[in-house]
Amino acid sequence: MKQISKVSSLIFVLVMSVFAGQVAQAAVFEIQRVASTDSLNLRAKPGARNAIVGVVPHNGKWIRTDGRRVRVGQANWIKITWRGRTGWVNDYYIRQMQLNNTAPQPANNAQPQAPRPAAAPQAAPVPRPPVLNEATLKKKGSWVLECGDISPFWRVIVYPGKALEVNLRGRNAGVLPMTYQKQDKNKWNTAMKTVVKSSNGHFATDMTIRYTKQCRHTLSKQNVRYRVKAQVNGEQMQGCCRAVQLN
Numbered sequence: 001m002k003q004i005s006k007v008s009s010l011i012f013v014l015v016m017s018v019f020a021g022q023v024a025q026a027a028v029f030e031i032q033r034v035a036s037t038d039s040l041n042l043r044a045k046p047g048a049r050n051a052i053v054g055v056v057p058h059n060g061k062w063i064r065t066d067g068r069r070v071r072v073g074q075a076n077w078i079k080i081t082w083r084g085r086t087g088w089v090n091d092y093y094i095r096q097m098q099l100n101n102t103a104p105q106p107a108n109n110a111q112p113q114a115p116r117p118a119a120a121p122q123a124a125p126v127p128r129p130p131v132l133n134e135a136t137l138k139k140k141g142s143w144v145l146e147c148g149d150i151s152p153f154w155r156v157i158v159y160p161g162k163a164l165e166v167n168l169r170g171r172n173a174g175v176l177p178m179t180y181q182k183q184d185k186n187k188w189n190t191a192m193k194t195v196v197k198s199s200n201g202h203f204a205t206d207m208t209i210r211y212t213k214q215c216r217h218t219l220s221k222q223n224v225r226y227r228v229k230a231q232v233n234g235e236q237m238q239g240c241c242r243a244v245q246l247n
Contacts, residue, residue, distance in 0.1 A: 029063040029080065030097040031056055040094075042087035045201045046070040046077035054085040061097055068177050070200075137162060137175065142246050147207065147228045149239030150218045154232055156205060158241075164198040166205050168232050173203045206231045215240035 034040050035058060042054040056063070060082060068079040069091070078091040137159050148155035148167075157165040161181065166173040176198035184193040194209040207230040215227045217240040226241040 028061075028097040029065060029094045030061040031058055031063070031093060032095045033093050034058040040089055042080075042082070042085060042089060043077075044087060046088045047072045048075075048090070050088070053087045054082075056082050056089070063094060063097075068179075070177065137165075138246055140246055144244055144246060145209075145241050146217075146219060146244050147209070147230070147239060147241040148219050149237065152237070154230070154235075154237045154239070155219060156207065156230065156232070158196060158207075164196065164205050164207075166198075166203070166232060168235065173205075173233070174200070176200045176203060176205060203233050204231075205233070209241055217242045 031040055037058075039055040039057050040060070041052045042056060043050040044053045045051075063080050063082045065078055065080045070077050070088075076091045077088045078094070079086065079088050080094070144160070145158035146155065147158065153167075153169055155167045159165070159178075161178065163175045163178050165175050177200065178196060178198045180195070180197035182195045183191055186192050190211060191209075192211045195207070196209075197206045198204065207228055209226050209228045211225060212227045213225075215224050216222075217224045219239075220242060222242060224240050224242045228239055228241050230237045230239075
């Protein structure tokens with residue numbers, strides 16, 4: 001049993017180390033495909049039927065995003081911030097902003113030459129965060145964390161660096177994009193405390209996972225090394241976590 005616990009602890013450390021390496025990188029965007037007589041609506045939530053919280057003009061630039069994306073129907077929605085206002089837009093109407101490069105100056109002994117037309121700058125491709133669906137989350141062979149308890153029943157599947165899949169008292173809340181993640185380790189690189197948060201705007205989950213000598217994972221009837229306390233949609237819950245490989 002001690003050998004199994006050591007292996008489970010090692011697997012957990014490997015899984016949770018993904019959190020430290022997957023930090024979203026904000027890119028700079030601008031508006032596209034919007035007529036000069038129109039503007040782009042900024043929505044409170046993903047989807048064209050949600051409330052409008054602002055507008056971005058057809059020539060809006062220097063738009064920032066933390067990378068959060070949600071698929072609604074056939075469209076991908078991305079959360080952006082422009083001039084202090086934050087909301088969701090259809091990513092069909094934004095693109096990476098093209099930044100002008102400064103032309104190099106000629107050497108002092110070089111003969112002056114007629115200026116040449118500047119070539120269009122080639123922007124490096126910006127990695128687009130994956131859409132949160134079953135295909136991108138549940139890849140065969142990947143490791144996740146299963147946290148929860150049977151009384152009262154609650155379960156959260158942690159997809160490292162991406163999302164939490166939440167079930168509370170038999171009610172499936174679905175996949176919630178991860179909004180916060182932080183991990184503290186000791187000098188032996190063991191994850192001693194991990195905090196993760198997620199929300200889809202109306203359902204939120206906040207979990208703190210701590211290393212312990214032993215915890216009974218009642219969902220699988222196994223002894224594991226990590227205990228969890230969570231606030232799931234306002235309810236205080238506790239239980240244990242184990243590492244699981246998807247097949």
